[in-house]
Amino acid sequence: MGQEILVHVLRIGYDGDVFVHNAVIHFLVSCGFLEDAYKVFDDSSVRDLVSWNSMINGYVRSGRSREALMVFEKMKMESVEPDEVTIIGMVGACAQLEDLELGRKLHRYFRDKCLYFSIPLCNALMDMYMKNGSLNEAKALFDRMDERTVVSWTIMISGFAKFGCLDEARRLFNEMPEKDIVQWNALIGGYVQAKRSKEALVLFQEMQTMNIKPDEVTMVSSLSACAQLGALDIGIWLHHYIKKHKLCLTVSLGTALVDMYAKCGNIEKTLQVFHEMPIRNSLTWTAAIGAFAHHGNGHDALSYFLKMVDSGLRPDDVTFLGVLSACCHGGLVEEGRKFFAQMSKKFKIPPKSKHYSCMVDLLGRAGLLQEAYELVRGVPNEADASVWGALFFACRVHRNIEMGEKAALKLLELDPGDSGTYVLLANMYVEATMQHKARDVRKMMGERGLQKTPGCSSVEVNGNIFEFIVRDKTHFQSDQIYECLIQLTRHMEIVEYFPYIRYDLLCDSDVYSAM
C-alpha cells in the first residue's frame, strides 16, 4: 500500500522540491509506512530539518525509539543542528527507552543554548523524568512553569500515581483548575496499580455523581479494580454500562472483561466474552489461559495455549506463568516439565523466578521434593525468596522437616523482615514436637522487633465491599459470619476425609441460609 502511494507520487514527480518531499515523508509516516518514508528520506538530495524531524518523531510515535535514536545520530554526523521539535521527539524516545542520562543531556543542551522552553517541550521533559523515576526533576520543572496545560497536570498526576505516590497525585488532581477525563483515568489507574482498588471504585462513583462520562479507559481500569476485589456485581454493572452506552469494545476492554469475570469466578461469562470478541491479542489469550488455571481446569488451559500458538500469536512470560500454574493446579507434572522446557528452548523466553517458583510448587505438591530441591539449586544467579518459599511450603505439606528447615533458614537470610516465615517455621517445629526450636524462632522474631502483619481479605455483597482482617469482629453480623465459617470448615473436613461422600446429602441448608 505504502509502496503504491509512493510509486504514484514519484510518477507525478516531486524531485527537487523540498516542500513536496517533506509532505510525502509526513504522509507516509502518518500512515505508518515507516520503511517507505525512510526510503524517500534516505534517497533524497533535498532533505532539511523538517525531514529529519518527521522521521524521528514518526519512529518515536510508533514506539520504535531505537530507530529514532539512530536517525538522530546520523543527523549529528551530518552536522544538522536540532531544533525544539527534534528535542521533543528525542526526549520522548528517552522516556520510552528509559535513558535518563541522554534525556538530561538533551535538557542541558537546550538550556545552554538559552532557547525558550515551550509548554510542549517542558511537558515532554517532565514526562521523560517521570518515566525514568526522577520525580523531583519533573516536579522542579513543573513548579517553574508559569503557564501549564491539562497535559502538564496529567503528566504529573500519572507520574506520581505510577510510583505509588497517590497522595501527591490526589493533591495535584484536586488543585487542577479544569479537568478532563484523562486525569480521572490516570488517578483511577494509579489506585488500581497500587492495589488500592476500593479507592479506585470510590473515585469511579465520584465521577458518576459529578456527571462525568466514563470512557473505555475508565472502564478498563475499573474492571481491573473489580477483578482485584472479586467484585462481581459491580463488574456486571460495568459490563451493562458498556453495552448500554455503546462503548467501543476494544481489545483492551474485552481483555479486562475476560479477566474480571475470571477473577470473580464466573468462567461461563469469561468464555462468552472471550468468544464474542471480534479481535483478540496475546494478552486476551493469556487472560483466558489464566482463567482456566485459576479454575483448576488444566487441560483447557493447555488446549487454549496450543490454539493461541496455532493462531500465530506469540506467548510471553506471563502466558507461561498461566500455563505452568494450570499444570500446577491440575497436577499435570509431565506437562509442566514439558512446557517449562519448551519455554526457553522453543520460545526463547528465559524463565523468571516466578516460573521457577511455579515449577517448584508443581513438583513439591506432587511430592517430588528432591527434584524440586534440585531445580531450586539450579536457578541461575541464585533462587530468590519466592522460589525458596515454594519449596518451604512443599516441605511443610509433606512434613519433610530437614529440607523445610533448610528452605526456611535460606528464606530468613534472604528476607529477614518477613514475619510470616518465622511464624510458619515455628508452627512446623511445633507440629514436629520440636518445641525448643519453635521457641528459639519466636525469640529471634521478637529480638528483631517483628510482629505478624495480619492478613486481609474482602468480599462483595450487593455491590458493597467488606474487608476483614484476622479475628475481625467489627462487622455487625460478625457472629453469623463466624458460625457460617465454622460449619463450612466442618464440611470441608468431612469431604477431605470422605472424598466420595454424597455431598448433596451432606449439605446443611442452615449454612447457606446464613450466607
Next chain:
DNA sequence: GTAGGGTTAG
C-alpha cells in the same frame, strides 16, 4: 509536537 488503559505463581 507533549497526557490516561488490559494479562503476572502461591
